Amino acid sequence: MSKLDQLESNYDVVIIGGGWAGLTLARQLKLNDDALTILVVEANTEFRAKVGEATVEMTGHYFMKQLGLVNYLYRNHLPKNGLRFFYDNPEHTLPLTEMSEHGTTSIPPHPAFQIDRARLESDLVDMNRANSIEVIQGVKAKNLNIQPGDELHSIELMEDGASGVVNARWLVDCSGRNRVAKKHKKLTRVENVPKHFSAWGRFKNIQDIDSMGDMNWRKKAFGRFLSTNHFSGDGYWVWFIPLSGGYTSVGIVGENSKFDKPPTKKQDFLDFLLAYRAISELLEGAELIDFEAWGQLAYRADEFIFEDRWATSGFSSMFLDPLFSGGGDMIALFNDHICKYIVADISDNNRDEAQQRLAKELPIANQVVTEFYQGLYAHVANVYPVIDSAELCSPLLAYNTAAYFLESAWDYMSGNYLDQEYWLRKSYLRRGYMALELILQRLLVETAKELKAQNRYFRRNSEGFFESGADHYKYFVYLMGTHGRDGWRIDLRVKLWVEVFLSVVQARLDLPKLANRMVVQQAIILPDLLQKPNMNEADLNWLLEKLSIKLTDLVNEDIADPVSVVVSEESFHTDTIEVMDLAGSYSNKELAEVNKKAKSIWVQTQEYIAIPSMVPVFLAFARSQPDSIMDSVIDQREAMPTAELDSAHADSEVV
Structure with a gap:
């Protein structure tokens, strides 16, 4: 008897593709509504090794919290x-x-x-069958007849020359790069992707x-x-x-x-x-x-879930780049949304209200995922131009990891991606963060060009240093997913960006410890960076003057008669600064003590968390960014000339 003869005629959900995306979605659906009838159709009879073994924290949270696989993962992966x-x-x-x-x-x-894909998928088949989910292997989905509105979809299945048809209230294409649903609607494109x-x-x-x-x-x-x-x-x-x-x-x-x-x-x-x-x-x-x-x-799409009650997930939807192991995060977002809408839709007896909900909310769900893709792409695109320079890439990685924890992973753990009211309310923040990433990327690209020309690009690669980003996320890593800390998160997120911007300038101008000197962090603040997004050699005198004024103010706070302190390029390499007694008020011995005090202030370093808060400045900047910035060409090497980009960002509203 053919496997097709053993199938029911109608299912609540038919999933085409029994890989990671399809099998986890089936499990998630069943855990959320045990009454659902689910069929998973997989063309292969055996599972093989696949790319996409590494995961990160969003995916880990999805596996453990949404799918209940804690014990399984630690025992088998x-x-x-x-x-x-x-x-x-x-x-x-x-x-x-x-x-x-x-x-x-x-x-x-x-x-x-670190996931053994073949083992995971084989084990998920067994788990799903134990949960009364039908999984058939060695069967191909040939033709999809996707119907409008609330009508049943029909799927033609083939096995060794035999054919059959099943019907579904919801159809989900998880067939990978084969993208079975492309015969119904072409979704993917390769514009604005790596x-x-x-x-x-x-x-x-x-x-x-x-x-x-x-x-x-x-x-x-x-x-x-x-x-x-x-x-x-x-x-x-x-x-x-x-x-x-x-x-x-x-x-x-x-x-x-x-x-x-x-x-x-x-x-x-x-x-x-x-x-x-x-x-x-x-x-x-x-x-x-x-x-x-x-x-x-890489390829991308503008939609993954549709009012006609079908969807795509995993490689069938879109894929970016494995640099930060983000493929699993995308699957988590796809599946969470698909599960949310299937469960709500099938349980709703008022079909008019159910259709209205889909019409209202699915465009926003699609926007959530496409903007997540854009945000991840912005971080990926920042790294590739400097990926082989320890001096530029290492601080950037620390920043990216902390920003991921503070923003993407935190929002996922707290359920913010599924809360459309929250997500829409925070749209201006995403615009602001995107603008910052594009500024940073251009600075990185220009800095890399200069360091290569000056034979400084690789200078720290052979130092044998060990650096970690743990000092950046230690302040909040155990709070991730908690509610009511949005203002604090914005503050830390902006401070992280200021520090990494200064780290790039530090390398570009060869000014050791620039990013972490207390005087620098107090003198060169967010409005300065937004006004000088391509800070370079031409800005050096301005920079030194700002630092001299700030250090002078700090020294004069605790002495009777004011002095003037001068910071030079040499100050960064030798920690020497010049103190001038303009009024002749101090003896040589007294002036030496003032100089000692000034130097003690100059050499002070501190972590990014001590950078002055600039939340109001950032919020004004973020609100000034157009909605269209979320559709920007992410790889700035393909976007616009430096002068044009600098001018565009310099014209942004800064308070």
Whole structure:
């Protein structure tokens, strides 16, 4: 008997595709409404390894809180020890232990996991069947007949030449890049997305990164192998992701424009990896088990859920880039919304009201997800132009991680993405944050050009430093998901941006400790940065004058007769400053004491949280941004000339 003969005629929900997105959605729906009849149709009979093994905190929260998979994940998959980046010299000849490194010292407090995709999907099939969800494998969905309004959809299924039809109140396409629903409506496009390729495979017998190096190197961090480890080059990066079955996923993501011939063939892939000293050390004695490549990773869509009661999720909807392991976060957002509307719709006996709710709320749901995509893209696009410079990339990663925790992950954990009233009320904040990211990206691009021209771009890569972003999120990481702290979050978010902006200027102008000097943080504040979004050598005298005035004011607070203090470029390198007794009020000994006091103030450093609050300034700036900024071309290298961009941002309202 064919599998098709065993199916019911009608289901509440039919899900096309039994991968991560489809199987988790089925489980989520059943957990929210046990009465739902659900069919999952999967074309393959066995599950294979797939790209998308690494997750981050939103996805971890989704797996544990929405799906109840805490026990399962810890028993069958690996906890993730954050993102870890290693910085090499341009020849890629540094041994691993001499590279500068950005990463965690220990596993972060909010769980994320390294997922063995084949195992997860196979286990989810068993779990779903145990929960009375029908899952059929080896069956293809050939034709979708999507009906308007409240009419049943019909789906033609094929198995070994046999065919059958099932009907559904809701239809969800989770068929991956095959996108079965594209026959009904073309949704995806490749405008305003990264033009990146990827090639990857699973290896066995990878060398143990935590057994390498001497004791001092091993003591810097716990469990490096549990991290998603990144090795970077000009416009590309290589990942190492451990899997619970003993394999390690290794892959390349790169900008197509940086390669004459992207390494998307198996031998080219291996040759590329082995040309990198540190990577070749990790791969010594390893065996490649399987291989896959995509010439174009990213695509996007404007909609994923429709009033005619069908939707898409996972790769069927849109995909950005794996740099920050954000694919699972997108699935969490898709599935949360789809689950919300299916459960509410099917339980509503007033069909007119149900239709009106969909018509009113689904356009907003689509906007929520597309703006999330844009926001994630803004952070990704900021990193690629500087991904192989420790001096520029490391502080940017600390900023991105803290901003993700403070904004995206916090909002997800608190349910704000599903609260449309809240989400609409905060639209001006998203516009303001987007404007800040575009300013920062342009500054990074221009700074990278200058550092390369001055042969300073790679100067910190071989220092062997270890930096972590934990000092940035330690103030709020245990509060994530709580309500009633919006003003505080805005304050910290803006301070984080000010610090990373100053960190880039610090590298650009070669002014050590600029970003964390107390005097700088008090003198150069948000309005200054918004008025000088491309701060460069031409602004140096202005900068030094501002610092001299601020340091003079601070010194004069506690002395009888005023002095004048001068900050110079040399002050950043030697901590020497010049104190002038304009009225001749001090003896040489007394002036020396004043100088000592001035120097003690000058050398003071502090964390970003002590930066003066500029919430009213930011709110005015945010409200001045047009709605259209959320549709901006994200990669500013493709957008507008520097002068035009600077002028546009300088004209923004600043209080």
